[in-house]
Amino acid sequence: MSKYIFVTGGVVSSVGKGIAAASIGKILKSRSISVTVQKLDPYLNVDPGTMSPYQHGEVFVTKDGAETDLDLGHYERFIGVELTQASNVTSGQVYSAVIAQERRGDFLGGTIQVVPHVTNEIKRRIREVAEISGAELVIVEVGGTVGDIEGQPFLEAIRQMRKDEGRDNVLYIHVTFLPYIAATNELKTKPTQHSVNELRRMGIQPDVILCRSDKEVSPGIKDKISLFCDVDREAVIPLVTSETIYEVPLLLEDAGLGELIVSRLGLKAERNELSEWRNLVAKLKTPKEMVTIGLVGKYVGLQDAYYSVREALCHAALAHDCEVKIEWLDSENLETGDDGVLKRVQGIIVPGGFGYRGIEGMVAAAKFAREKKIPYLGLCLGMQVMVIEFARQVFHSQDVNSTEFDAKTAYPVITLLPEQREVRQMGGTMRLGTYPCHLVPGTKTAKAYGSEVVYERHRHRFEFNNIFRRTLKEAGLIPSGLLLDGDLVEIMELEDHPWMIACQFHPEFKSRPDSPHPLFQHFIGAAKKTMVEGAQMKLSTVK
Ligand code: GLN
Numbered sequence: 175m176s177k178y179i180f181v182t183g184g185v186v187s188s189v190g191k192g193i194a195a196a197s198i199g200k201i202l203k204s205r206s207i208s209v210t211v212q213k214l215d216p217y218l219n220v221d222p223g224t225m226s227p228y229q230h231g232e233v234f235v236t237k238d239g240a241e242t243d244l245d246l247g248h249y250e251r252f253i254g255v256e257l258t259q260a261s262n263v264t265s266g267q268v269y270s271a272v273i274a275q276e277r278r279g280d281f282l283g284g285t286i287q288v289v290p291h292v293t294n295e296i297k298r299r300i301r302e303v304a305e306i307s308g309a310e311l312v313i314v315e316v317g318g319t320v321g322d323i324e325g326q327p328f329l330e331a332i333r334q335m336r337k338d339e340g341r342d343n344v345l346y347i348h349v350t351f352l353p354y355i356a357a358t359n360e361l362k363t364k365p366t367q368h369s370v371n372e373l374r375r376m377g378i379q380p381d382v383i384l385c386r387s388d389k390e391v392s393p394g395i396k397d398k399i400s401l402f403c404d405v406d407r408e409a410v411i412p413l414v415t416s417e418t419i420y421e422v423p424l425l426l427e428d429a430g431l432g433e434l435i436v437s438r439l440g441l442k443a444e445r446n447e448l449s450e451w452r453n454l455v456a457k458l459k460t461p462k463e464m465v466t467i468g469l470v471g472k473y474v475g476l477q478d479a480y481y482s483v484r485e486a487l488c489h490a491a492l493a494h495d496c497e498v499k500i501e502w503l504d505s506e507n508l509e510t511g512d513d514g515v516l517k518r519v520q521g522i523i524v525p526g527g528f529g530y531r532g533i534e535g536m537v538a539a540a541k542f543a544r545e546k547k548i549p550y551l552g553l554c555l556g557m558q559v560m561v562i563e564f565a566r567q568v569f570h571s572q573d574v575n576s577t578e579f580d581a582k583t584a585y586p587v588i589t590l591l592p593e594q595r596e597v598r599q600m601g602g603t604m605r606l607g608t609y610p611c612h613l614v615p616g617t618k619t620a621k622a623y624g625s626e627v628v629y630e631r632h633r634h635r636f637e638f639n640n641i642f643r644r645t646l647k648e649a650g651l652i653p654s655g656l657l658l659d660g661d662l663v664e665i666m667e668l669e670d671h672p673w674m675i676a677c678q679f680h681p682e683f684k685s686r687p688d689s690p691h692p693l694f695q696h697f698i699g700a701a702k703k704t705m706v707e708g709a710q711m712k713l714s715t716v717k
Contacts, residue, residue: 176304177343177439180332181315182378184369185351189386190422192245194349194413195315196252197423200451201432202311203253204423205443210307211249212261212300213242215317216324220266224601231478235631235683236261239607244481245315251485251686252423260303265324268295288327296331297338311441320348320372329376345438348373348380349413352387352395361387363398370403381438382409382431390414409434418458420687423451454492454687463496465701468519470539472532474502483525483553486685490694494702505535516542521549521701524556526633526680530579537563543674549700551693552676554634557666558588560676561638561651564668568649578636587646589639597635605632611655611664611679619654619665619675622696627658630679638663638678673700 179198183191192213199209215222222230223241234247240259250257272295276286304312316332318325336344350366366385373380383405385391391412400407411429416422426432427448436443467487473479484500491498501519508516509532516522522543524536536556540563543550552560558576565574565587573580576588597603608629613620620626643653643663655665655677668674675693685691 179313179345181347183319183349185365189351191349192248196248199253200423201427204446204448208309209311210309211313212303213245213315214328215264218266227473227479232481235633237608247482263299292327293331333377346380347382349384367402384411384413386413388415421455464499466499466519467521468501468503469523470503470505474504482682486682486694489685489687489690490698493690505532508535508538520704523551526554549673551697557676561587564651588636604635610658614654617654622692631683632679
């Protein structure tokens, strides 16, 4: 039987509740406890797949093709697990399921209510993730903050879980924020007290309070929170802003959270083993050589939109004993023809995206990379852009495009497969999830991976158009990875270039701090060799 930890948030959002949940998973897994994680998102969308990156940040794709919250990325990277659709539940999914049952007549004439029907469906999904994974411990993070209207059914469901599963099998952890008032030079606990009161109003008394703060938390502040919130003193755990997110598990471990959870839940645990992680964090915090990478996208104002890409670059740089400095380049600014900013970078990355806005700037970046022989890594849209750019010079025409951007283009080098042409509904209908990819022997791509077949995660509607395969190959754009039956081009690389490789999938989702993705690792390796005036030999501390 699984035990459960429920992580709620108070005061404000964006204080790192997801990273806290992932870190809790890490310190328990380090004691050989099997762990899985689930995120409950109170919004009414069925999944974030159709949401704008400005609203939601990155959409993280699981191996089974679920489009999920970016917190699942933290869970996978910290804990080293691979999650599934069952790990992200939204109000939209819960209500759709309950209403479908009602339409089928499953409730035999009953009145359908939030309690018990909606809450039962939420609890069923929490238990389902426990069953599917067989994990000893399930960490469930409730999105949003306590007091949100949409979040109430979730809080009611997790309240009931303590009664259903037994007191000793459920633990509530509340993550709050202690604001710092400069005028009086102090941290304030009042918002935490209010937030805990709000949680109690829902019938939940937290067992542990994690206090996020930008300043040291004094023993006096801990005492105060312990007294007013009725939480043991050792269960008030400060979580002071750290240099790198990967340090958070160590801060929690050193504050005694691991031992506390094990004893409160009566878990069978081994001695914790975090020494490799400690080395990794120490390495991250050591100043080192810098590699400057230009990330050319259209959501660069909001870096959460490229969360996994940023992390994958950081992991890859670490493997080369260097630090990555990302220049966030708005692709629309490159459309004016001014490529000055690109001259300062040692490598160019064009990540995923949708819609025509900003595309021509990405094409300009791919052209710059090709002509100036700057290492280039294209991710999904980044591969489509690389193909468009290359084909424009092969066909001596600007009328080369993806049919996503120009349905009537003379050279539709990127287009929809017949099955995608039938699609009428936007949500959940792209090519999603893991597909096998056969690497072409002798290519740089095959060398980077060092294997014959790889499994990578997709999220796109459009594909390389095979009509142009032969011509482009003869001109030097080599298909270096193919779907196992060879029908679809999954990776392309450029001949006569130090390193220009792009893939139709999203390798960033599989990178981990302790096992960087081969394409990112080799891209950084190539970028390191690019000499750019003033960019190398700079030392700095890592963020
Ligand atoms: N818009 C492109 C497509 O749908 C690329 C998608 C992406 O980059 N994830 O195929």
